[in-house]
Amino acid sequence: MSVRLYIGNLPKEEIDRQELQAVFAAEGDAVTTKLIKDRKTGKCRGFGFLTVNNDEQADQIIEKYNGQLFKETPIKLEKALPRTKGDEGEEQAAPKAANASSGNPAPNTNKEGSRRDKSSKKSRRGGGNRETTTTTSTSDSDAIRPDPRWASKLEQLKQMLAAQATN
Structure with missing residues (x-):
């Protein structure tokens, strides 16, 4: 079974797939690369994928090539x-x-x-008769924490809502 590896931190410039494949040439023909490019500009979007034969080979490649320089930037490899x-x-x-x-x-x-x-054909807007299910958790560690940038505003809104509900 083949395993896909994520290749990150690639330079955002024009790169050929062959250049990236050359980095992993020592691993043989069983390793294939796919470079993700922007459709409009044709430049690399900063990542790609590497397909290998099995988990053992994937682990060896991650260990060997993670942090290796490619066009003066260290690449990041991990299982996709x-x-x-x-x-x-x-x-x-x-x-x-x-x-x-x-x-x-x-x-x-x-x-x-x-x-x-x-x-x-029903509109998504306007409320409708949609059933929603929510799960509540009694533990703070399981609760979803708000974005810290908006936590104070969220707390103010909660207090305002609570005040309105009691009136």
Whole structure:
């Protein structure tokens, strides 16, 4: 089974895939690279992917090449996260199982469900009769923490809401 590695911190300039492939040439032909480019400018977006044969080879490559200089910048290598678009294969089954074991609800990655919402003739605006489910947690460590930049404003809003509710 092939393993995808994320290659980050690439220079944001015009780079050929062959230049990036040359960095990993010592690993043989079994290693393939994919460079992610901006559609308009054709310049690198700062990252790419490396596909290797197995986990052992992936770990060896990460250990060997992580931090190596490519065009005067140290590249960052790590195992790529599973795709969320397109494929509904094994890659997405693993994160769902991991979320279930941690007690957190799994995010909805079902693309068919989102297509049904988009094709629905009902307006998304205006309230409607949508049911929403919320989960409450008694532990602060499980609670979602607000962005620190807005925490004080959020607290003020909560106090204003509480004051209105008591009136």
